[in-house]
Amino acid sequence: MYGCVKLMPKYLSSSFTFLDTLYFGALISPTDPLTILAIFHDLHVDVNLYALVFGESVLNDAVAIVLSGAIQNYGEHYSSTGEFETYAFFQALGDFFGIFMLSLLIGALMGCFTALLTKFTRVRDFPLLESALFVLMSYSTFLIAEASELTGVVAVLFCGICQAHYTYNNLSENSRTRTKEIFELLNFLAENFIFSYIGVSMFTFPKHHFDAVFIITGFVCAAIGRAVNIYPLSWLLNLNRKPKISANFQHMLFFAGLRGAMSFALAIRNTLSEARQTMLTATSLIVIFTVIIQGGAANFLLNWLKIPVGVDEETEQLNNYQVRSDCGDLDSSTANSGNGVGAVNSAPRRNEKAILARLWGNFDTKYMKPLLTHSRPTLLETLPVCCNPVARLLTTTEQLTQDGSLRRTDSDSDVCIDDDLSGRNRGGSGGGGSVTSIPSGDARRNSINRVSIRFVTDDRSLFASYKNCD
Numbered sequence: 001m002y003g004c005v006k007l008m009p010k011y012l013s014s015s016f017t018f019l020d021t022l023y024f025g026a027l028i029s030p031t032d033p034l035t036i037l038a039i040f041h042d043l044h045v046d047v048n049l050y051a052l053v054f055g056e057s058v059l060n061d062a063v064a065i066v067l068s069g070a071i072q073n074y075g076e077h078y079s080s081t082g083e084f085e086t087y088a089f090f091q092a093l094g095d096f097f098g099i100f101m102l103s104l105l106i107g108a109l110m111g112c113f114t115a116l117l118t119k120f121t122r123v124r125d126f127p128l129l130e131s132a133l134f135v136l137m138s139y140s141t142f143l144i145a146e147a148s149e150l151t152g153v154v155a156v157l158f159c160g161i162c163q164a165h166y167t168y169n170n171l172s173e174n175s176r177t178r179t180k181e182i183f184e185l186l187n188f189l190a191e192n193f194i195f196s197y198i199g200v201s202m203f204t205f206p207k208h209h210f211d212a213v214f215i216i217t218g219f220v221c222a223a224i225g226r227a228v229n230i231y232p233l234s235w236l237l238n239l240n241r242k243p244k245i246s247a248n249f250q251h252m253l254f255f256a257g258l259r260g261a262m263s264f265a266l267a268i269r270n271t272l273s274e275a276r277q278t279m280l281t282a283t284s285l286i287v288i289f290t291v292i293i294q295g296g297a298a299n300f301l302l303n304w305l306k307i308p309v310g311v312d313e314e315t316e317q318l319n320n321y322q323v324r325s326d327c328g329d330l331d332s333s334t335a336n337s338g339n340g341v342g343a344v345n346s347a348p349r350r351n352e353k354a355i356l357a358r359l360w361g362n363f364d365t366k367y368m369k370p371l372l373t374h375s376r377p378t379l380l381e382t383l384p385v386c387c388n389p390v391a392r393l394l395t396t397t398e399q400l401t402q403d404g405s406l407r408r409t410d411s412d413s414d415v416c417i418d419d420d421l422s423g424r425n426r427g428g429s430g431g432g433g434s435v436t437s438i439p440s441g442d443a444r445r446n447s448i449n450r451v452s453i454r455f456v457t458d459d460r461s462l463f464a465s466y467k468n469c470d
Contacts, residue, residue: 001025001221008213018084019075020275026071027267028222028283030064031057032260034191035295043302043309049249053256061262062154068266069151070096100154103145107155110141111162115372118170119396127174134167134179166372194261202284209277218282226257248305255301258290374398
């Protein structure tokens with residue numbers, strides 16, 4: 001963007017400094033594909049594509065906020081000329097990583113504290129108070145981060161991730177429903193307000209500065225930057241990723257780079273100079289154009305790229321985990337067992353994960369979830385024997401007394417195979433197995449659907465049910 005600005009006419013290039021172009025690049029980078037995701041949800045597009053688009057939009061919003069703040073600090077505190085200075089650059093880079101990591105830490109700690117609070121107290125006996133506590137603890141995370149001169153949005157983001165992973169599993173059923181509805185309402189109101197405000201501000205905000213050359217250049221540079229990120233990074237990921245990100249998915253990711261509320265909010269924060277006013281106008285037009293044009297053309301592009309739509313979630317999950325429903329497979333796997341209990345011929349096969357994901361998953365299952373939720377196994381089973389006194393203090397009666405075969409599935413757990421056969425009838429006769437798919441509630445694209453497989457040995461049927469948890 002800086003190079004393009006220097007090629008512009010003198011009247012425009014002289015008003016933009018190096019920091020102005022850096023700031024414009026930071027504020028135009030976050031994506032807000034609300035329209036695309038709504039279409040994906042309605043058309044039941046492949047969940048892998050949905051997860052890629054949604055995950056990118058969540059993380060780059062957080063990065064853009066911290067990056068724009070680091071650029072502001074670069075100009076106000078570190079750089080004396082406003083141009084590139086090596087020492088000032090590394091100071092601003094240190095600010096970026098420091099603010100981001102501290103904000104992440106505050107959010108994660110508050111999320112874990114809320115989980116401990118809901119686990120070790122009887123607040124679940126008061127569902128209204130429980131829901132209020134959940135919401136207020138989330139907001140207090142934002143206030144603490146802002147009071148510490150960090151980034152509240154990043155803190156709230158990671159607080160929400162921890163709350164969804166741990167705290168949500170401790171809530172009573174009434175509080176789960178109520179909390180979900182509260183945040184859905186707030187999300188709906190915020191989305192409608194911000195886009196209405198963007199449209200109205202185009203005609204009522206007094207500090208707009210229209211410059212066709214800069215606006216067109218902004219469009220082109222945003223598209224080039226999007227392509228430079230999507231295609232090379234997808235190629236690198238595909239070197240050791242299963243499943244691969246296909247070419248049509250990459251094209252759809254490039255097209256899904258809608259700009260939205262975050263870009264507009266960062267642009268309107270500072271409109272003192274003519275350059276910042278020009279950036280606000282260009283950002284507003286880019287937001288409106290991408291939401292209307294790109295969002296409206298998403299359905300056509302899905303058909304043109306031959307991306308499958310209308311994917312049945314039950315079939316999709318069964319295909320992912322390769323659960324066999326053929327009676328012959330079930331019978332052949334039990335031909336030599338003699339106990340009359342059906343079993344799957346081949347164990348469900350999940351996609352290979354990166355080593356860091358596997359390490360964190362094992363640590364989370366053995367230590368974090370038993371500490372912060374009522375899940376099994378307990379810390380008494382996972383910690384060394386010498387730590388049993390501490391483990392007993394951190395283990396609730398509910399964890400000790402719950403039946404393993406009936407324990408509640410976590411909201412974001414992987415495929416869970418309940419193979420506790422202690423209560424089954426070992427004297428049953430042979431017979432064919434069948435697979436019954438039972439959808440749980442309305443399927444939503446912003447939820448995580450998992451397969452829960454268990455044996456029912458009275459009639460020797462294999463049930464595959466879907467647990468829908470937000």
